[in-house]
Amino acid sequence: MIEHESSHQSKAKTALSQYQRNCELCYFQNPSDACICECCGKKLSQRKKSSLQHTIALLITSIILYIPANLLPIMYTNYLGEITESTIVGGVVTLWGQGSYPVALIIFVASVLVPIGKILALIWLCYFVKQTKKRSSEKNQQLYRVTEFIGRWSMVDVFVVAILVALIQMGNLMSVHPGEAAIAFAGLVITTMLAANTFDSKLIWQSKD
Amino acid sequence: MSQPSQVTCHECDLLVALKPISEGQKLTCPRCRFVFTRKFPLAQEKLMAFGVSGLFFLVLSFAFPFLSFITRGSDRTIVLLDSMRSLQEFEFFSVAMLLMLTTIIIPGLVLFAVLYVLIAIKWKLRLPMLNSTAKLISYLIPWNMAEIFLIGILVSLIKITSLAQIEFGYSFYCYVLFVLCLTATLVYFDRFQLWYWIRQVEFND
Ligand SMILES: [Zn+2]
Numbered sequence: 139m140i141e142h143e144s145s146h147q148s149k150a151k152t153a154l155s156q157y158q159r160n161c162e163l164c165y166f167q168n169p170s171d172a173c174i175c176e177c178c179g180k181k182l183s184q185r186k187k188s189s190l191q192h193t194i195a196l197l198i199t200s201i202i203l204y205i206p207a208n209l210l211p212i213m214y215t216n217y218l219g220e221i222t223e224s225t226i227v228g229g230v231v232t233l234w235g236q237g238s239y240p241v242a243l244i245i246f247v248a249s250v251l252v253p254i255g256k257i258l259a260l261i262w263l264c265y266f267v268k269q270t271k272k273r274s275s276e277k278n279q280q281l282y283r284v285t286e287f288i289g290r291w292s293m294v295d296v297f298v299v300a301i302l303v304a305l306i307q308m309g310n311l312m313s314v315h316p317g318e319a320a321i322a323f324a325g326l327v328i329t330t331m332l333a334a335n336t337f338d339s340k341l342i343w344q345s346k347d
Numbered sequence: 348m349s350q351p352s353q354v355t356c357h358e359c360d361l362l363v364a365l366k367p368i369s370e371g372q373k374l375t376c377p378r379c380r381f382v383f384t385r386k387f388p389l390a391q392e393k394l395m396a397f398g399v400s401g402l403f404f405l406v407l408s409f410a411f412p413f414l415s416f417i418t419r420g421s422d423r424t425i426v427l428l429d430s431m432r433s434l435q436e437f438e439f440f441s442v443a444m445l446l447m448l449t450t451i452i453i454p455g456l457v458l459f460a461v462l463y464v465l466i467a468i469k470w471k472l473r474l475p476m477l478n479s480t481a482k483l484i485s486y487l488i489p490w491n492m493a494e495i496f497l498i499g500i501l502v503s504l505i506k507i508t509s510l511a512q513i514e515f516g517y518s519f520y521c522y523v524l525f526v527l528c529l530t531a532t533l534v535y536f537d538r539f540q541l542w543y544w545i546r547q548v549e550f551n552d
Pocket residue numbers: 161162163164165166175176177178179180
């Protein structure tokens with residue numbers, strides 16, 4: 139990988155080729171033999187070591203979590219002794235039926251589209267950085283940024299459950315209990331966020347023509 | 348020790364020569380458009396003002412009722428921490444912890460750390476753990492979900508408007524103000540500038 143990099147030295151001045159030891163966190167210019175940043179103490183690594191394997195492992199975990207997150211109920215509603223379960227998709231359908239279209243849309247995008255889109259985007263990026271010829275690095279960098287930015291917003295549904303469970307506790311008259319999917323879904327959001335964090339976007343640009 | 352004359356792009360690894368920029372301008376990576384730094388007028392003062400007010404409103408949001416739920420015959424009022432407490436009662440300990448961390452502890456710590464570092468910068472104090480605190484801010488910011496919690500509250504209220512009447516308590520308004528201050532702090536927070544200022548304190552006097 140390093141030999142490959144140096145053959146492109148003349149075209150793109152990268153940190154590796156210049157033997158520069160700029161700290162990623164505080165931007166301090168360290169001497170070329172430094173291993174730890176002299177300013178902030180962060181470890182200076184050439185690349186996030188085995189970052190791709192970590193990303194893939196986290197992606198697999200999130201795909202596994204995706205199944206219980208969608209199949210299991212995210213909450214139980216007890217209304218006059220009658221208990222109904224609702225899943226994430228079920229909640230969207232109910233909201234749509236009630237005519238709250240904007241909210242239904244928000245939940246659908248945040249809880250259904252964003253996690254799938256994020257997983258697919260990261261799978262694509264992992265595949266892309268393995269290619270030897272990389273075209274449209276800019277577009278993929280954009281994709282990565284969007285993926286990184288939207289990840290947190292999937293947590294909305296978990297927070298909705300938290301509020302409803304706290305607010306609606308009136309015994310048999312009306313009460314809401316959290317469902318197992320809330321745990322799976324929270325885990326899903328965390329693992330996709332970690333997968334995006336561990337992904338080293340520099341790989342997108344490595345050995346660019 | 349000196350300030351960097353060039354920086355490595357965090358996103359694409361390109362080595363970029365630093366040029367001085369004036370207020371209102373930003374410095375971006377020519378290859379991937381990553382924004383290294385943005386210079387705002389009076390950035391330190393704004394950060395401090397929003398940081399202090401944010402922490403103030405966060406503390407206040409524990410003091411009053413958060414939300415009330417009123418139906419025929421019965422009503423229920425909750426405080427901010429009840430959203431975590433009731434999850435815990437159903438033994439959803441992990442989700443309760445996550446909620447607590449991402450909506451109260453982490454955003455609060457971010458504000459606290461920003462203030463701590465800025466106090467050191469402004470009065471040129473070499474406070475203990477200054478660098479670690481500054482480092483901590485960058486690690487914590489991605490895990491802040493306070494504004495998402497707010498959206499979650501609004502969504503859940505829309506979900507139950509047909510069932511009952513909802514009233515916002517003073518704590519809710521305090522939490523909204525806290526989120527606004529936090530967002531403003533994050534807008535003015537610039538990692539590049541912050542470390543530039545820290546190095547001024549550490550090496551230049
Ligand atoms: Zn450093």
